[in-house]
Amino acid sequence: MIRLENVSLRYQQGEDVLRHINLDIPQGAFRFLTGPSGAGKTSLLKLIFLAHAPSSGRIYLMGHDVSAQSRKSRALMRRHIGVVFQDFRLIDHLSVYENISLPLRIAGHKQSFWHENAVELLNWVGLGQRLDALPETLSGGEQQRAAIARAVITRPRIIIADEPTGNVDPEIGERLLRLLIELNKMGTTIVIATHDRQLWEKFDFPRLHLDNGQLALVREAV
Amino acid sequence: MGSSSKITILPPQSLAGPALSAVTMVMTFLACLALGCSLLADRAADRWLTRATSALSVQIVETGTLSAEEQLPNVLRELRAAPGIDAIRVLSRDDLVGLLEPWLGTGNIGEDMPLPLLIEVTPNADNPPATQALSAQIRAIAPGAQLDTHGRWRETLESTANALQLFAALVLTMVTLATAMVILFATRAGLLANEEIIHVLHQIGAQDGYISRRFEGHFIRRTALAAVLGLLAAFIFFYTLGGLVGEARQADFLVLLLSMPLAAIFLSWQVTRRYVLRRLRAQL
Numbered sequence: 108m109i110r111l112e113n114v115s116l117r118y119q120q121g122e123d124v125l126r127h128i129n130l131d132i133p134q135g136a137f138r139f140l141t142g143p144s145g146a147g148k149t150s151l152l153k154l155i156f157l158a159h160a161p162s163s164g165r166i167y168l169m170g171h172d173v174s175a176q177s178r179k180s181r182a183l184m185r186r187h188i189g190v191v192f193q194d195f196r197l198i199d200h201l202s203v204y205e206n207i208s209l210p211l212r213i214a215g216h217k218q219s220f221w222h223e224n225a226v227e228l229l230n231w232v233g234l235g236q237r238l239d240a241l242p243e244t245l246s247g248g249e250q251q252r253a254a255i256a257r258a259v260i261t262r263p264r265i266i267i268a269d270e271p272t273g274n275v276d277p278e279i280g281e282r283l284l285r286l287l288i289e290l291n292k293m294g295t296t297i298v299i300a301t302h303d304r305q306l307w308e309k310f311d312f313p314r315l316h317l318d319n320g321q322l323a324l325v326r327e328a329v
Numbered sequence: 330m331g332s333s334s335k336i337t338i339l340p341p342q343s344l345a346g347p348a349l350s351a352v353t354m355v356m357t358f359l360a361c362l363a364l365g366c367s368l369l370a371d372r373a374a375d376r377w378l379t380r381a382t383s384a385l386s387v388q389i390v391e392t393g394t395l396s397a398e399e400q401l402p403n404v405l406r407e408l409r410a411a412p413g414i415d416a417i418r419v420l421s422r423d424d425l426v427g428l429l430e431p432w433l434g435t436g437n438i439g440e441d442m443p444l445p446l447l448i449e450v451t452p453n454a455d456n457p458p459a460t461q462a463l464s465a466q467i468r469a470i471a472p473g474a475q476l477d478t479h480g481r482w483r484e485t486l487e488s489t490a491n492a493l494q495l496f497a498a499l500v501l502t503m504v505t506l507a508t509a510m511v512i513l514f515a516t517r518a519g520l521l522a523n524e525e526i527i528h529v530l531h532q533i534g535a536q537d538g539y540i541s542r543r544f545e546g547h548f549i550r551r552t553a554l555a556a557v558l559g560l561l562a563a564f565i566f567f568y569t570l571g572g573l574v575g576e577a578r579q580a581d582f583l584v585l586l587l588s589m590p591l592a593a594i595f596l597s598w599q600v601t602r603r604y605v606l607r608r609l610r611a612q613l
Contacts, residue, residue: 156532158531178537182531182534182535182536182537185532185533186533190533199340205336210533213533213534213535
C-alpha cells in the first residue's frame with residue numbers, strides 16, 4: 108500500500124531531512140510513527156500524502172509509482188488519502204457541515220450523496236448537533252473530530268494523521284484513536300505520527316521510529 | 330442547515346473588492362470612450378470622403394490674354410466629351426456669392442469684385458473619369474482652368490482619421506495592459522491570502538482547474554459588474570454627446586460599445602485562469 112525505496116528529502120540547499128528511507132506498509136496496517144521533534148516525521152508524512160516530492164528515491168502508493176503519475180492523477184490519488192493535520196486546517200468561514208462535505212463536492216458527487224454522508228459521519232463523530240457551527244466556535248476535541256470526519260468522508264484507503272492528539276486532552280485523544288482503530292478494522296491503512304508515549308504504549312501497534320532523518324522499525328507487527 | 334449546493338470556498342473579503350471594481354469600471358469607461366470616439370471619427374471621415382470623391386470642380390480664372398468667359402465653352406466641350414461624367418453645372422454668380430459669404434460676410438461682395446467661374450462636375454460613381462488626364466486636357470485648351478479633385482483635403486482627412494484610429498488603438502492597448510496588470514496583482518494577492526485554503530483543497534483531492542475556477546468565478550463576477558457600470562457611464566456620455574453628434578445616440582453605434590465590457594470579462598477570465606494555473610503548477 109505504501110512503499111518507499113531509498114527515499115531522501117532535502118529542502119532547497121539545506122541538509123537532508125530524510126536519508127535513504129526504506130519503508131513498506133501493507134494494506135490494512137496500522138503504524139505509529141514516532142521520533143523526537145525535528146526528526147522528520149512531518150516531512151515523511153508529507154511525502155506519503157503527496158504534499159512534497161522526494162529529492163531522490165521512489166514512492167509507491169496503492170501500487171503506483173508516484174513520480175510516474177501526472178499532476179491530475181496525483182490529485183485523484185489524494186482523494187484516496189485522508190489527512191488529519193495537527194492544526195486541523197478546517198476552513199474558518201465554512202460551517203462544520205460544509206467543511207466535512209467539501210471532499211465529496213470536489214470529487215463531483217451529487218448533493219444527495221454528500222449530504223447523506225456528511226450528516227451520517229457527523230453523527231458518528233458526535234457532531235450531529237453542530238452542523239452549522241463555524242470551526243472557531245468548536246472546542247479542540249470537536250475540531251479534531253471534524254477534521255477526522257473530513258479525512259474519512261471519501262472512504263480513503265490510507266489515513267495519515269500528524270500528531271492527532273497533540274491539541275486535545277488525553278481522554279479525547281484516546282477516543283480519537285479508537286475511532287481510527289475502527290476505520291482500520293474496515294481495511295483502511297493508518298499511519299499516525301505522534302510523540303505521545305502513553306498512546307503508543309497503550310495501543311499495541313507496530314512503531315516506526317524516526318531519528319535524525321533515518322527510520323527504524325521498533326516493534327514488528329504481531 | 331447549510332446544505333446549499335453552492336458554497337463560497339474562498340472568502341470574498343480575502344480577494345480584491347471595491348478597489349479592483351473601481352479601476353475596472355474606469356478602464357471600461359475609457360475603453361468605451363476610445364472605441365466610440367474612434368468609430369464616430371471614422372464614420373464622419375468616411376462620409377466626408379464619400380462626398381469629396383463624389384464631386385469634382387473646375388475653376389476658371391482669367392489669364393493675361395483670355396477672360397474666364399472666353400475659356401468656358403472649350404472647357405464645357407471637353408467635359409461633355411470626357412467619359413465617366415454624369416452631370417455638369419456652371420455655378421451662377423449668386424451661387425458663388427452664396428459660397429463665399431460665410432467667409433467674407435453678407436453684403437461684402439460687391440458687383441465689381443472679380444470672381445472665377447466654377448463648374449460643378451458630377452462623376453459617374455461606378456466609372457469615374459481619369460482625373461489626371463482630364464486635368465491635363467483641360468489645361469491644354471484653357472490655360473486659366475484648373476480641375477480640383479479635392480485631393481489635398483481628402484489626404485488630410487484620411488491621415489487625420491488614421492491618426493485618430495491609431496490613437497484609439499493605443500489607448501485600448503494601454504487600457505487592456507493596465508486592466509490585465511491590476512487583475513494579475515489582485516489574483517496574486519488572492520493566492521497569497523488563501524494559501525492555506527489552497528493547500529487544504531489540494532490535499533483533499535481538488536485539481537488545479539477546480540481551484541482556478543474559484544478565483545475565475547470571483548474575478549469574472551467583479552469585472553462584469555464593474556464593466557457594466559463603466560458601460561453605463563459611457564452610454565450616458567455618448568447620449569449627452571448625441572446633442573452634438575447625432576450618430577452617438579444611434580442603437581447600432583451603442584451596441585458596438587458592448588464589446589468593451591465583454592472584452593474586459595474575457596480578459597479577467599484569461600488573466601486569472603492562466604496566472605492561477607501557472608502558480609499552482611509550480612507547486613507539487
